[in-house]
Amino acid sequence: MSNKQMKMNYPQRTIHLDFHTMPGVKDVGMDFNGREFAKTLREAHVDSINVFAKCNLGFAYYPTRVGIPHPGLQCDLLGEMVRACHNEGILVAAYFNAGLDHENALRHRDWCVLPEDGTIYRDDKLNPFFRRMCLNTAYGDYLLAMTEEVLKLYPIDGLFFDCFNPLVPCYGIECRKLMDDNSSRDSAFAVLNRVNLEFAQKVMELASDKKLLYFNCIPFRDQAPYCRHFEIECLPQGEWGYDNFPANVRYTRNLGRYTIGQTGRFQGGWGDFGGIRTAESLRFDCYHAISNAVTCGVGDHMHPRGKLDREVYQLIGSIFADLKTLEPWTAEARAVTEIAVLIPQDAMGYPITNWEEVNHPVAAAVRMLSELKYQVNVIDWDMDFSAYKVLIMPDRVFVPDKHRGKLEEYIASGGGVISSGYSGLSEDKSDFALPDEWGIAYEGQEKFNISFFEVKPDFAENIPRTQISIYDPGISAAVKAGTEIAACLWEPYFNKHWDGYHGYYYVPPKQATNRPVLTRKGNVFHCVFPIFKSYYEHAYVVYRSMIDNCIKKMLPKPLIKAKNLPSFARITVTEQDKRTMIHILAYVPELRGKKQIIEEPVTLTNVEIALRADGTCFKNVYTAPNMEKIIYSVSDGYVTLSIPEIRGYSLIVLENSTPCPK
Ligand SMILES: [Zn+2]
Structure with a gap:
């Protein structure tokens, strides 16, 4: 060199x-x-x-x-x-x-x-x-x-x-x-x-x-x-x-x-x-x-x-x-994303001693969205919101007074929000910072230490139509006129507790309430419990489906759609001038006793991946670095690729053709 x-x-x-x-x-x-x-x-x-x-x-x-x-x-x-x-x-x-x-x-x-x-x-x-x-x-x-x-x-x-x-x-x-x-x-x-x-x-x-x-x-x-x-x-x-x-x-x-x-x-x-x-x-x-x-x-x-x-x-x-x-395809490439996970203000500076409380919900949100093949960035309050169609505010993202207007503007211009737990509350934690946009009122902490929810039919894809556990209580909220309840709370027979005679460990759901667990007002969704922290702790796939069902309402045509690709596989999209790259990772870190390791790559076959073209035409689609042509078709705004086999990692390159051929 x-x-x-x-x-x-x-x-x-x-x-x-x-x-x-x-x-x-x-x-x-x-x-x-x-x-x-x-x-x-x-x-x-x-x-x-x-x-x-x-x-x-x-x-x-x-x-x-x-x-x-x-x-x-x-x-x-x-x-x-x-x-x-x-x-x-x-x-x-x-x-x-x-x-x-x-x-x-x-x-x-x-x-x-x-x-x-x-x-x-x-x-x-x-x-x-x-x-x-x-x-x-x-x-x-x-x-x-x-x-x-x-x-x-x-x-x-x-x-x-x-x-x-x-x-x-x-x-x-x-x-x-x-x-x-x-x-x-x-x-x-x-x-x-x-x-x-x-x-x-x-x-x-x-x-x-x-x-x-x-x-x-x-x-x-x-x-x-x-x-x-x-x-x-x-x-x-x-x-x-x-x-x-x-x-x-x-x-x-x-x-x-x-x-x-x-x-x-x-x-x-x-x-x-x-x-x-x-x-x-x-x-x-x-x-x-x-x-x-x-x-x-x-x-x-x-x-x-x-x-x-x-x-x-x-x-x-x-x-x-x-x-x-x-490196011809990776050097100085930029990530292409459409959803942002917003981090709490206090994650950016000092003190960062409450590491788990601050970071686990963010890590869980990224994991969840990656399993779903969405293209995600993690941003702070000083970064541009307008580049994203959906903003995720996981569990404890309070709204700083000085950024309230920025969030209001983002929602007014069509941006979608999914918030959970204490997120969306104002800096002084008295109520939601944008009460009209959220469409619910803050009523303090949830009083049940175990509870359940049931989703409405419109939000039920991949979710059992029964009572689903809420392991980690969050807030209690009251719904205002014009706000939809997408999932309602089931109260338990009693809290888990010790009454001097018995430890109340076996607590079934008792009855449905009119209190919300998931609400929707326009493009703002709120889940009252800390669903991301709970996903980190319990890996309950139903929680991921609930978030996915919210995203689908706002982003019906995501950048990437995949068929025959398991949840552990990861897809990311990068770009250089005149090229788009799709990276696919197929590895599973396995917990062996106390240690999580990877020993072999996973082989996946007959995978279908569709990339939203956003008006770009592509003239050449191949794997890097061996330049093997990939069979693809174009329809409904997507370029759909048929990939016969992926072993561990695959890099697929789509060369732009500008202008589009007539
Ligand atoms: Zn000193």
């Missing part, structure tokens, strides 16, 4: 090379050979890599005058890695751990975060986060000085700062002085955010000419003014699971930055030296990234002696080779 190409193009196949090395290791870099290192990467089709300047132990891997070199370091590992990679045309970003630095924590206890309870060292000392660094101390200056040193010494292409602390506010004297008088929780988090962002800004000023710059763990929206790119860290077999990336990528890709979906090769999480995933599970993550219009990165951890593991790079290389053949 020429230098000119490197300047123009963002990397497509990235390695994040962990190198946290304990002080007892005396032979750091002993077997390192720059040429062999870079050759291994090149042969694995790697085009960019994050390598270590400073690890989370706080050790530097280059001859530093500012920092603390690893006591066992045998060579200028960073310098040799940069030189060797550049010789092979591989971009290099230098890694600094910002939030952790255990050597400096030992030497300067006053550089550590002082949590509210005064306990600098947390209980689990085998969790690397048991103590954290405060950037609002001399540590911040120290880290900037190291950054400057590395930028002066080496012609790196970027910087990766890790482990910013978004969760544990610091009550040390320097941070306390920046808080309000009561040092309230909100002001403590605001200070933490401000300190992180001020540091990011200083780094940006030092590295303004670099192509790659990312601050891991600072919320994406907040760091957007300072970073150059995003990396979505998600090791699905680690703590993240398989529902994190789909929601995260659908949000992050809307923020206008080049984005890497960063997975890992480990059977477990980071630091799992001997853990190598099955090829198909790693392959799934990579296909998952490109089918959502971002590039792919794989995390590894190099042995301290400095040799890359041959098996690991054969595995990664076999997958990256396949990704490379797809």
Whole structure:
């Protein structure tokens, strides 16, 4: 790859090379050979890599005058890695751990975060986060000085700062002085955010000419003014699971930055030296990234002696080779979507300690709509609503006063809304923010801790016409004139409770009420219970059918229709100039005991997929990269494709023909 190409193009196949090395290791870099290192990467089709300047132990891997070199370091590992990679045309970003630095924590206890309870060292000392660094101390200056040193010494292409602390506010004297008088929780988090962002800004000023710059763990929206790119860290077999990336990528890709979906090769999480995933599970993550219009990165951890593991790079290389053949159709592609899941205002910033409450409903909405083959983005209140035909407000999306008008306008101009639980309530939670549009009145929390619903015939597709359980109570609502009840509440004989004699566990439905569970007023649907959280917890397919039946009323002709394609299969649509791509993924992460893994791809046969043409004509339809023609027909505004077989992943390309032939 020429230098000119490197300047123009963002990397497509990235390695994040962990190198946290304990002080007892005396032979750091002993077997390192720059040429062999870079050759291994090149042969694995790697085009960019994050390598270590400073690890989370706080050790530097280059001859530093500012920092603390690893006591066992045998060579200028960073310098040799940069030189060797550049010789092979591989971009290099230098890694600094910002939030952790255990050597400096030992030497300067006053550089550590002082949590509210005064306990600098947390209980689990085998969790690397048991103590954290405060950037609002001399540590911040120290880290900037190291950054400057590395930028002066080496012609790196970027910087990766890790482990910013978004969760544990610091009550040390320097941070306390920046808080309000009561040092309230909100002001403590605001200070933490401000300190992180001020540091990011200083780094940006030092590295303004670099192509790659990312601050891991600072919320994406907040760091957007300072970073150059995003990396979505998600090791699905680690703590993240398989529902994190789909929601995260659908949000992050809307923020206008080049984005890497960063997975890992480990059977477990980071630091799992001997853990190598099955090829198909790693392959799934990579296909998952490109089918959502971002590039792919794989995390590894190099042995301290400095040799890359041959098996690991054969595995990664076999997958990256396949990704490379797809790049004419995946590089700089954009996602095509028509439904948006709106995230709560507090999901965007601090504090994000109520992770499950905020994120599970969003993840569940994305899962549900993906199973139904709808094309979905995840957006926040500051993004454009008008690009979407339907807006989903899952469970607890309150309407901020300043955005009330925006939502009102969206609905007035024909946009559809499906909200659930507490969503749609005003900021002060007194009533719905748009009571006329919602057509119901808020009556407080639901008083039954178990209840049931029955749908009306018009909403009954794929739903049994009997009483369906509501496991998680939401709100109670009263219907106003002109609002349709699409599903009504059945009350139980009694709440689940203990009366001193019996635990009331067996609670059947007693009778129908005139209270609503699902309402419709024009294009606004509301489900009174937190149906998305409940789908996350119970995977009750009936809930998905209920949401689908609402969407069908507003979007009778969706972008994608599929026949003979199971719910686990995923379809996404991307586009480049003059081309539309359909990505199909057929994998099932299976729960084996406690761990969810993928061992084989699934083979699907005789699949039929229809793409709404929206006035575009197509002249050539084929699979990539092998250019096999796909038989298709055009009718009723759809291009219908017949696909004889899909094994794991399939990329189908439709070349536009403009203007349409007469
Ligand atoms: Zn502090």
